[in-house]
Amino acid sequence: MQKKLQVEAIEQGSVIDHIPAHQGVKILKFFKFTQTNEKITIGLNLATKSGESKDLIKIENTFFNDKQANQLALFAPNATINQIKDFKVVNKFKVQLPSSFIDVLSCPNSNCISHNEPVQSRFYVKQKKTLKLKCHYCEKSFNRATFDELD
Amino acid sequence: MNNPLYQKNIISIADLSRSDLELILETAHSLKQNPQPTLLNNKVIASCFFEASTRTRLSFETAVQRLGGSVIGFDSGGNTSLAQKGETLADSVKVISSYADAFFMRHPQEGAARLASEFTSVPVINGGDGSNQHPTQTLLDLFTIYETQARLDNLNIAFVGDLKYGRTVHSLAQALSLFNCNFYFISPEALAMPDYIIEELTERDISFSLHTSIEEVVDELDVLYMTRVQKERFDETEYQHMKSAFLLNAGMLKNVKDNLKVLHPLPRIDEINQDVDNTPYAYYFQQAQNGVFARQALLALLLTNHFQAKP
Numbered sequence: 001m002q003k004k005l006q007v008e009a010i011e012q013g014s015v016i017d018h019i020p021a022h023q024g025v026k027i028l029k030f031f032k033f034t035q036t037n038e039k040i041t042i043g044l045n046l047a048t049k050s051g052e053s054k055d056l057i058k059i060e061n062t063f064f065n066d067k068q069a070n071q072l073a074l075f076a077p078n079a080t081i082n083q084i085k086d087f088k089v090v091n092k093f094k095v096q097l098p099s100s101f102i103d104v105l106s107c108p109n110s111n112c113i114s115h116n117e118p119v120q121s122r123f124y125v126k127q128k129k130t131l132k133l134k135c136h137y138c139e140k141s142f143n144r145a146t147f148d149e150l151d
Numbered sequence: 152m153n154n155p156l157y158q159k160n161i162i163s164i165a166d167l168s169r170s171d172l173e174l175i176l177e178t179a180h181s182l183k184q185n186p187q188p189t190l191l192n193n194k195v196i197a198s199c200f201f202e203a204s205t206r207t208r209l210s211f212e213t214a215v216q217r218l219g220g221s222v223i224g225f226d227s228g229g230n231t232s233l234a235q236k237g238e239t240l241a242d243s244v245k246v247i248s249s250y251a252d253a254f255f256m257r258h259p260q261e262g263a264a265r266l267a268s269e270f271t272s273v274p275v276i277n278g279g280d281g282s283n284q285h286p287t288q289t290l291l292d293l294f295t296i297y298e299t300q301a302r303l304d305n306l307n308i309a310f311v312g313d314l315k316y317g318r319t320v321h322s323l324a325q326a327l328s329l330f331n332c333n334f335y336f337i338s339p340e341a342l343a344m345p346d347y348i349i350e351e352l353t354e355r356d357i358s359f360s361l362h363t364s365i366e367e368v369v370d371e372l373d374v375l376y377m378t379r380v381q382k383e384r385f386d387e388t389e390y391q392h393m394k395s396a397f398l399l400n401a402g403m404l405k406n407v408k409d410n411l412k413v414l415h416p417l418p419r420i421d422e423i424n425q426d427v428d429n430t431p432y433a434y435y436f437q438q439a440q441n442g443v444f445a446r447q448a449l450l451a452l453l454l455t456n457h458f459q460a461k462p
């Protein structure tokens with residue numbers, strides 16, 4: 001069953017692989033794929049060779065631009081994105097952590113000036129190993145887990 | 152030669168390089184020796200206190216006037232029609248800065264000065280943004296250390312008191328970490344330096360040690376930077392016990408180095424006994440006065456391209 005799910009082909013679209021288990025649904029929500037009418041196949045808690053489980057998303061007629069691919073790194077730093085055209089993988093790339101996130105996250109510091117002013121939020125990646133982001137405005141650093149709107 | 156700070160913003164100490172800091176300190180020193188009462192003639196400086204701070208405001212506005220500039224602004228944003236009309240900070244800054252050649256501001260929210268600098272083309276100087284930064288305080292502290300020790304490298308500097316919540320000590324330690332100093336952090340355990348500062352110092356290979364009383368290290372020091380321990384954070388017995396460890400009196404200074412200077416961002420309550428005031432080591436009142444020169448140096452550098460500090 002699982003094998004079949006993983007090889008089930010789509011004609012045109014994207015396959016996001018190597019998503020850590022439990023992040024797949026968050027990704028669907030974050031990119032608002034829960035509101036699309038495109039056909040989506042998701043696999044949750046699939047077994048991998050290394051023994052850790054993973055999630056997988058296949059979505060038809062949808063392609064990620066670079067900005068979206070970078071945003072994926074917030075959830076799945078080791079994900080790969082396969083672009084499919086005519087049932088063939090035409091492009092395969094690894095998600096890359098960008099050096100900053102603009103207009104994606106809201107600052108966890110409630111006293112930060114960015115909240116009620118006409119500006120985009122901006123965070124710099126301060127530490128990659130356990131992801132730490134620093135707010136451009138209030139200069140405070142936060143662990144990835146502090147951004148609760150992503151959960 | 153162009154001055155690298157001309158028309159720049161002063162938002163955060165971390166934005167300034169070692170050579171920027173040295174330029175500011177040399178300029179402050181020069182202005183202290185050779186006043187320039189007409190340097191900012193015909194310049195209008197906005198001094199906008201969205202949150203009250205009497206000391207910082209008086210110091211800054213004195214700096215403007217000592218250079219011959221004039222000041223517009225307000226001293227407590229909560230009472231202004233700006234606050235009452237609910238305008239965004241971005242809009243207030245756009246309007247006010249269109250009247251002025253530079254914009255000095257204090258604001259209760261973190262990031263306010265950075266945001267302001269994105270909505271104006273005149274230089275913005277941060278006079279304190281919430282719990283974040285207060286770079287002109289750090290610059291006056293650095294200037295005072297430089298003035299009294301004739302260098303910033305390889306000094307033994309102790310920070311005493313509330314090291315957890317005190318943004319003053321955080322940014323001073325960060326700035327001094329560009330100069331290879333040796334730090335002693337003296338505080339009750341509950342008010343120790345936060346981890347992120349400790350991590351930064353470790354990354355930069357700065358030597359530091361933690362202590363629980365001033366007397367452990369006072370004889371080795373070049374600079375003793377005192378801060379207030381707020382009584383409210385402790386119960387009465389704890390506080391009495393702490394007093395002896397973290398409060399300074401003249402008797403503790405018997406065997407210190409001749410060049411030791413005791414600094415404090417003021418106001419002090421009882422963490423420095425008044426008997427220290429008459430020792431040759433007390434320098435906190437001169438330190439406060441140096442705030443005027445440090446702020447003059449920023450104004451001179453941001454607003455005049457070819458101002459040359461006289462050595």
Ligand SMILES: [Zn+2]
Pocket residue numbers: 107108109112113114135136137138139140262
């Ligand atoms: Zn922030």
